[in-house]
Amino acid sequence: MTVIPSSPPRTVSHTMFEQPSKDYRANKIFRHMSREEIEALAPSIEHRSYGKGEMILQRRDQDGGIYLLLDGVLLANQYAKSGREVGYRRITPGGYFGEISAIDGLPRSANIVAVEDSRLARLPQSLVRRLFENSPRFMRALLEDMAGLTRALTDRLFELTAVSVACRVDIEILRLATASSDDGQTGVIHPCPTHAELAALLGSQREPVTRELNRLASLEIVRQTGRTLHVLDLPALAAEIERIGGEL
Numbered sequence: 038m039t040v041i042p043s044s045p046p047r048t049v050s051h052t053m054f055e056q057p058s059k060d061y062r063a064n065k066i067f068r069h070m071s072r073e074e075i076e077a078l079a080p081s082i083e084h085r086s087y088g089k090g091e092m093i094l095q096r097r098d099q100d101g102g103i104y105l106l107l108d109g110v111l112l113a114n115q116y117a118k119s120g121r122e123v124g125y126r127r128i129t130p131g132g133y134f135g136e137i138s139a140i141d142g143l144p145r146s147a148n149i150v151a152v153e154d155s156r157l158a159r160l161p162q163s164l165v166r167r168l169f170e171n172s173p174r175f176m177r178a179l180l181e182d183m184a185g186l187t188r189a190l191t192d193r194l195f196e197l198t199a200v201s202v203a204c205r206v207d208i209e210i211l212r213l214a215t216a217s218s219d220d221g222q223t224g225v226i227h228p229c230p231t232h233a234e235l236a237a238l239l240g241s242q243r244e245p246v247t248r249e250l251n252r253l254a255s256l257e258i259v260r261q262t263g264r265t266l267h268v269l270d271l272p273a274l275a276a277e278i279e280r281i282g283g284e285l
Contacts, residue, residue, distance in 0.1 A: 061158040064105040065182070066133050069174035083159040087151040094135070094149040101142070101162030103135040109155025110228060113147045114237060124237035126189075127152070127230065136179060139165045153228060197240050200282065205239045206249040207278045210259065214268035222271055229266035253277070 061067075061082060062075040084107075087093055093104070096115055111128040125147055128134055138145050139162060160168075168175040196205050214224025230238065232246045239246065253259045258274050260267045268274060 060107045060156075061105050063131065064107075064133060064158075065131050066103070066105065066175070066178050069178050070172065071174075074172065074174070078160070078164065081161060081164045083161065084156070085159060086156045087154070089151055089154050091151045092148060093151060093155075093157070094145050094147075096146065096148050097144040099144055101135075101139055101165070103133055103139050103160045103165055104149075105133045105158040105160070106130050107156040107158060109157075110152040111155060112150050112152050112234065112237075114150060115147055122233075122237040123240070124234065127234075127238070136183070140169075152230075152234065202239065202241045202245040203249040203252070204278060204281050205241070206235065206246055207253070207274060207281070209235065209239060210250075210253070210266070210268060211271065211274050211278065214266075214271060214274070218268075218271060224268040224271055226266040226268065228264040229261065 062072070067075050087109075093111065094100070106128050108130055111132075111134070113125040113128065113134065115123050115125070117123065128149075134149055135145070137143075196208060200208070210226070213226045213229075215221075216224075217226065218224035232243045232250070235241075235246045236243045250259065250261070253274070254261070256273070256277070258268065258270050258277065260269060
């Protein structure tokens, strides 16, 4: 049996810091809990910071607990034996990770890497177990999110096997921009994934991603300024996906 390494060697380090509870209580995992229930967790929660490029968790790590992202951007990924990076999902502030291992007690299923300088709060495994046993509101949010993640991964699997790279790029940009849109017409993605990060998420190489983003720019559907991608016309982007054979 071929053994695939969990990741290339990287230094794992973090800085502990004190942080008021207001930073973590807005996380979506607590959305059904009362303010008093959330505040009561404060003494048990650990706060950590990581620099850009630092490994937060490695695939097959044995530590438990759930991590909440306060600031920054993270990437869940894995590396093939060849060194090729496979991206699973981006995690942005308000998101969390680690719930699968917290539930089944098995090693971590993916690496988590800081794409930007990031601050996190960690719910230790002992606290997570208490919440599993005593907080139906916590469990309701967790189950809703796991259902959503399952649906999202099902969509990605379909796209990887049945949709062109160009269309996958368009779909991902539409997803990210729609999440930030106030009017359904325009959106801003910041920080926008690099072309290499998008390629890892979409099962592609960087060159086809760059080619498609340049094409969208020529159609005046997107405009990039530094790490900010402005999507100027969400309906036009959706129409482009339909035109080249994607499904929404």
